[in-house]
Amino acid sequence: MSTACAQYILAVNSGSSSLKFGLYQKDNLLMALHGSVKPNSSDENHFIVQDHHNEFLANHPLAHSGVLPGIKELISWLHGQRTRYPISAIAHRLVQGGPNHREPEIITPQLLKQIHQFTYLAPNHIPIALEVxxxxxxxxxxxxxxxxxxxxFHKDMPAYAKHYPLPAKYQEQGLQRYGFHGLSYEYIMGKLITKSPGVLKKKVVIAHLGNGASMVAIKNGRSVDTTMGLSPMGGLVMGTRSGDLDPGVLLFLLNKGKxxxxxxxxLLSRDSGLKAIAGYSDMETLVLNQARDQKAAEAITTFCYQIKRSIGALAAAMGGLDILVFTGGIGENSAVIREYICQDMAFLGIRINKRLNNKGHRIxxxxNSTVxxxxxATDEAAVMAKHTQTLISKSFIS
Incomplete structure (x- = not known):
């Protein structure tokens, strides 16, 4: 319950077409509100705000689609609540900051200018983030x-996992494997460590599976490899993103495709992936249609195959596997996809209980599974709020 003297931290997670947000008390980081702006089943953008009991405080369609109209609606709504929820800090998720900006930091005009210079590393994300x-x-x-x-989260990946086998001059221009979904991985590891500090000595693979999907190998609490590389387009096949491709494919598309x-x-970010295979990318719909739609079944098979293959590769990178975590919209909510991924993985020690899986148990x-x-569930906004609280405290900003 808010008080007159309480201050709040707003955490904003904006994507290329949707956004999520959370409002947290500055002192204790208790969540007061959360919400989103995203397309519904009719492709109509919807603005939603819920309190910590998940009661709806706002729930209505927007006249215009896109992130920026959603941001305008959110700002207007928050202004209407400013006496109850005075905001002293706002945290922004940024996909990319180049090689010299990894740790959370207070935004200055100089930082914005430097981030803008790295737009070419994430052209579908950085311009929108800067507008937000x-x-x-x-x-x-x-x-x-x-x-x-x-x-x-991936800043300390070993050099052999971080760098591409290309001339050093390109590395100096920021070309390297950065890895993404770090805020999600940080949240999951924090929860695992809280449950059992011994996790810091374990070999962990986390699969963040959603419309954007990636996986990470964590050994002794450190990211040692991940599926995404230079950009959020790389790694696994995703909803509308291609994932990794033979470099020859890109030359083919440039030369033959003109x-x-x-x-x-x-093409690679909006018209590839599951959408290119099945004609649409929503995993829930693909699962519902797979029995009668061969293309839907093919898309699911491709998705699960690549994840299965990556689990084996990441386990090999660590010399074993102790814990496998599914998170993200698909990873957390689709028992079918989890079952498909874990089929025939007993050789690696992965054996799942179908009954527990179908009932949505946490384990x-x-x-007899050695893994x-x-x-x-992940919560990137909570991590952002925590980082912001720490920064404010260090900087003596009230």
């Missing part, structure tokens, strides 16, 4: 704005 930051700076000029980078770099980017592995298989 500007909108909140204008809407809340007295609030501290904080950047939380999705690459932070694509411009913009057309190539649009779904069998007693503990968990299903966990």
């Amino acid at each position: 930051i500007k909108a909140f700076q204008a809407g809340f000029p007295d609030a501290v704005q904080v950047a939380c980078f999705d690459t932070y 694509l411009s770099t913009k057309e190539l980017d649009d 779904i592995s069998k007693k 503990t298989v968990r299903v966990m």
